[in-house]
């Protein structure tokens with residue numbers, strides 16, 4: 001299947017420019033799903049509000065001096081202090097492409113120029129003294145330099161950012177390898193070398209944007225280095241055991257970062273072993289190691305099958321792991337076009353991703369428990385820098401081109417332009433999802449044209465129907481509902497889906513527990529709306545047949561969030577009402593309730 005990626009005619013007011021720079025070498029593998037470009041789309045509702053908070057609360061308040069001083073006054077105060085500038089540039093470039101906001105443009109321009117200016121003549125752009133070069137997290141820091149500078153170059157066309165990236169790439173190619181006098185990359189990074197070899201992802205992009213074959217050769221060296229006797233054995237181990245827990249030291253963020261790079265390398269080379277390995281890991285995480293909120297890792301590591309402790313002391317779901325899981329899933333969505341990946345993206349966004357952000361300030365949680373209290377902070381740490389990247393990706397997850405048609409993956413109020421084999425199509429969506437399950441789409445091709453509209457049908461829904469052109473369609477859970485017809489400008493599609501409430505089993509870690517989900521959202525028993533419940537641990541639903549009643553009236557005056565649901569419950573052995581809010585809005589709460 002061939003996707004049509006021709007430049008879009010911007011029929012809607014374009015706030016920001018389209019990315020200025022495109023890759024100079026074509027990929028070997030064509031994507032089966034191509035996200036709609038950032039420019040010319042608009043997302044409103046809950047996701048739009050959270051992106052606004054990400055910009056206003058977090059990105060515009062980044063500690064600019066704090067993320068740059070480690071480069072300007074080496075050595076950095078901390079071993080990975082250099083990662084934050086690149087992470088910021090990536091999130092800022094995405095956010096600027098989406099919003100066209102002049103303030104974020106000015107700020108990211110300054111950070112990019114300062115970062116480039118800190119590069120040494122030989123290409124080094126780390127934060128270590130000469131005698132400490134390439135120890136600990138030094139290669140990792142260069143990975144984020146490349147991610148940030150290439151994203152910035154792609155968005156703005158600023159040549160010196162690509163020149164600086166080339167100089168980093170050239171230095172890496174000279175320094176690491178198996179030739180005489182070259183260093184072993186595995187020995188140059190923590191976590192069985194995985195921190196260093198995860199530079200794979202931006203090295204594929206450096207090849208893509210320069211066309212220089214030596215960077216692709218370096219990528220193949222990185223993958224071979226995994227198989228060295230001292231290496232993490234990522235491909236062999238995943239193919240033999242099928243388990244990320246049994247691979248290397250099971251460090252979640254670093255291993256998934258390598259797998260994101262492997263998916264990129266598959267796109268560039270077409271080697272099927274790379275895709276297969278990434279899919280094995282994804283399936284293992286999704287089946288055995290994913291919290292009900294759509295994140296993974298306890299104390300930053302994968303745990304055994306079904307072992308998913310959710311307390312504050314369990315260090316649940318590092319923010320960096322949430323975002324890297326999102327990136328790995330997004331890669332597989334693009335490469336395969338399969339709905340299971342879009343399903344997971346929606347689940348992670350509405351729960352783990354938004355749940356780690358303070359909806360008032362934009363502050364970020366490092367870990368986010370399933371039971372306990374969230375502790376969002378500003379400041380500088382890995383997760384505070386990672387989460388805004390994940391939030392900035394939301395417009396790339398919601399809709400786009402699929403199999404010569406247009407695909408709607410998230411039901412969000414807003415509008416988008418999608419390119420299809422029959423030309424550009426504007427889609428306008430009116431909905432109050434996920435509070436309500438209805439959505440009205442207006443589909444407007446430039447002129448009457450035949451193409452397929454793919455509507456993602458969530459796995460959890462008990463009923464999904466759509467009407468278009470006087471005809472009714474029924475969707476099957478977990479599949480795309482395909483409406484292929486002659487569309488004329490202004491055609492309407494009415495969608496009605498059941499936001500089925502359901503009881504989720506507690507698994508091995510919570511055998512006496514149950515959680516409640518509604519639509520894409522996991523719900524939590526929030527202390528602030530249950531003042532009479534003295535011990536949240538002693539509460540649970542009365543029946544396995546969960547019935548939710550609207551309880552918005554019980555939300556406190558200053559509450560951020562507009563959803564609340566009442567259920568018949570049991571509190572300390574006695575019947576009593578319980579009020580639940582989306583996990584993303586909760587502050588002091590329990591997801592795991594007593595099983596009825």
Ligand SMILES: [Zn+2]
Pocket residue numbers: 318319320321381382383384386
């Ligand atoms: Zn982190």
